[in-house]
Amino acid sequence: MRNSLTIRSWCFLVVLSAASAPTAQAGKASLREAAAMLTAGNYIRHVQYLADDRRGGRLPGTPGMRDAAEYIAEQFREAGLAPGGPDGSFFQTFELDALKKLDKDRATFALADGSRRWRYGEDFVTFPFSAVGAGEGPLAFAGFGIEAPDHDYDDYAGFDAKGKVLLVLRGEPKSEDENAKFGGKNASLYATFVRKARVAAEHGAVALLVVNTPGHEPKEDKLYSWSRRDARTSYRLPMLHVSRTTADELLAQAGMPDLATLAQQLESERRSLSTDMGSLRVRVETGLSTTTARNVIGVLEGRSAPDEYLVIGAHHDHVGVTRPRNDRGAGEQIHNGADDNASGTAGVIELARVFAAGPRPRRSIIFMTFSAEELGLLGSQYYAEHPTVPIESIRAMLNFDMIGRVGQHKLQIFGVPTAREFAPLLEKYGRRFGVEYEPQGPDHPLFSRSDHASFYDKGVPVLFMFTGLHGDYHLPGDDWELIDARGAATLLRFAHAIVWDLANMRKGPTLVTEAESEASRENARDAGD
Structure with missing residues (x-):
């Protein structure tokens, strides 16, 4: 200079x-x-x-x-x-x-009637980019939580998400063609957390639970790490990352197939499997302020x-x-x-x-x-x-x-x-x-x-x-x-x-x-x- x-x-x-x-x-x-x-x-x-x-x-x-x-x-x-x-x-x-700021002691994931409460750090964590706040409502499974009309895929087809807490799979359904723009080896924008949160919010959901998809990366069921950098962003819903064990427990209570079965079915049939999870009602508190x-x-x-x-x-x-x-x-x-x-x-x-x-x-x-x-x-x-x-x-x-x-x-x-x-x-x-x-x-x-x-x-x-x-x-x-x-x-x-x-x-x-x-x-x- x-x-x-x-x-x-x-x-x-x-x-x-x-x-x-x-x-x-x-x-x-x-x-x-x-x-x-x-x-x-x-x-x-x-x-x-x-x-x-x-x-x-x-x-x-x-x-x-x-x-x-x-x-x-x-x-x-x-x-x-x-x-x-x-x-x-x-x-x-x-x-x-x-x-x-995250207060782990205040963060909560539980059945609304109080009969089951999961442990922070083992069963679930709060995403750092989650919105501040809480949500309570009927629990529903919403596939990968994706709405992609240009790829003829829509987890929200024929499904009403309004007022519900949604359980969705991480990522997007795999394609047989690894070079595919949707489902290929390089994930599309539809797979991003921000896109899932925005679409769920637009459909009226009150909170979002994300679980690692069996057979996808990461192979280990590792929960998302807290990051001050990621916490500078806030997506549109309270968001928790739940373990596969926790998700399978909830699916079993609802009388539904396990995660691995649902993921395979979504990838093979490419049609919506979104549905209410019986009478389960859950409460989510992010612990964020x-x-x-x-x-x-x-x-x-x-x-x-x-x-x-x-x-x-x-x-x-x-x-x-x-x-x-x-x-x-x-x-x-x-x-x-x-x-x-x-x-x-x-x-x-x-x-x-x-x-x-x-x-x-x-x-x-x-x-x-x-x-x-x-x-x-x-x-x-x-x-x-x-x-x-x-x-x-x-x-x-x-x-x-x-x-x-x-x-x-x-x-x-x-x-x-x-x-x-x-x-x-x-x-x-x-x-x-x-x-x-x-x-x-x-x-x-x-x-x-x-x-x-x-x-x-x-x-x-x-x-x-x-x-x-x-x-x-x-x-x-x-x-x-x-x-x-x-x-x-x-x-x-x-x-x-x-x-x-x-x-x-x-x-x-x-x-x-x-x-x-x-x-x-x-x-x-x-x-x-």
């Missing part, structure tokens, strides 16, 4: 025109005095706290993540921001299906347009304690995420402190840090779907993600084409602060990988500041000692000036849609031909 964001002087103070630099309000610092508070020392202390080993890598649902969120809220409180959460606190709480996550929100009310907002954001989560992605054979290690993204979170904290200390801008500013970005932008997506202010009142969103390696890489600013006013504003302050940057649009592959994307999807113009990927990305080596605090402080003074102008606009920024951007690029290409 190209070297270094250019900084003429890291201690260069904000120099604004007289028109944009009002005198200090009573008891307030002037705009210039406030900007001068953005120092390397003030910045790095937040990174040090958030990226300390005691935070444990800030995985949602952990004590370290709780401490990090409380710290951010306390910084907002001390700065003088108003709580911005929907309950009057600094927090917006939401549930994460992507980080499910979701993880509670929290966005942290503080508000600085605007001077004369308090119902217009800018959002200044960063995600405060990381990946926790896990095996390094480049050495899966190693043991679990703390991933402190100093650059990703204690660096951006510290930037939001400092901008909140400085704006609160200086003159009030015309518009209100929401300072927000998001949880669960690493799990798929879940915190910002939740906010975009459950905003604390009308989404149409948000005039722009600025996102800071990985801004701590300024001295190693050139600053990239994504989203510049999303508003007509952004390019000239960035050019103005880029020259003033000696900041070189590469503007990027929504067509860049990295554009959709951070929290600003959740706002852009709702029609909000966005800017995303990013100092680049590096060799410590998502590895244990991403520690605070490698953060370029001086460079980050200069970047924040640059950002402070931009935010001040955006927060004092009478109109705009004016959204430019992706389609408009593409049309503009095509016109430019045509003009160059």
Whole structure:
């Protein structure tokens, strides 16, 4: 990568025109005095706290993540921001299906009348990708649980699954042709757990029991292992993996043939054998629970347009304690995420402190840090779907993600084409602060990988500041000692000036849609031909 964001002087103070630099309000610092508070020392202390080993890598649902969120809220409180959460606190709480927890003692598979209860780990396990919850209903056998009309196979033909717990075979019926698209040596999509769960749910089933098919892989009747990675996904039903012994016991009670016989019959006849299993009624409890996550929100009310907002954001989560992605054979290690993204979170904290200390801008500013970005932008997506202010009142969103390696890489600013006013504003302050940057649009592959994307999807113009990927990305080596605090402080003074102008606009920024951007690029290409 190209070297270094250019900084003429890291201690260069904000120099604004007289028109944009009002005198200090009573008891307030002037705009210039406030900007001068953005120092390397003030910045790095937040990174040090958030990226300390005691935070444990800030995985949602952990004590370290709780401490990090409380710290951010306390910084907002001390700065003088108003709580911005929907309950009057600094927090917006939401549930994460992507980080499910398993309580084996609570997991249950039993006859509904209580006369038989099977043992967890020996007779059944909960699939990590199961939906959270429970189900109870009449038990029915539903073959392989497959609906494949293009292969003339349908386990649901003439069978009503509504309200029932279904017992289904793993995989798909074997074909005599090992190269067949359905039933060949390479399983089709119809054999997947996710497909079985979706089809069963669409037919009204309340839970799904899967059993290893006799004569198929795996030959040994091994139950599915718990995996935190698999637990990040939730399919559409409560799902248990039951042993062949357990399934055969239930089939015998229902007066039906055993698993091996049923599997052979399904493969030879290729017709539905789905049927209710006598009067058996079972109860399923997965033992799963979701993880509670929290966005942290503080508000600085605007001077004369308090119902217009800018959002200044960063995600405060990381990946926790896990095996390094480049050495899966190693043991679990703390991933402190100093650059990703204690660096951006510290930037939001400092901008909140400085704006609160200086003159009030015309518009209100929401300072927000998001949880669960690493799990798929879940915190910002939740906010975009459950905003604390009308989404149409948000005039722009600025996102800071990985801004701590300024001295190693050139600053990239994504989203510049999303508003007509952004390019000239960035050019103005880029020259003033000696900041070189590469503007990027929504067509860049990295554009959709951070929290600003959740706002852009709702029609909000966005800017995303990013100092680049590096060799410590998502590895244990991403520690605070490698953060370029001086460079980050200069970047924040640059950002402070931009935010001040955006927060004092009478109109705009004016959204430019992706389609408009593409049309503009095509016109430019045509003009160059």
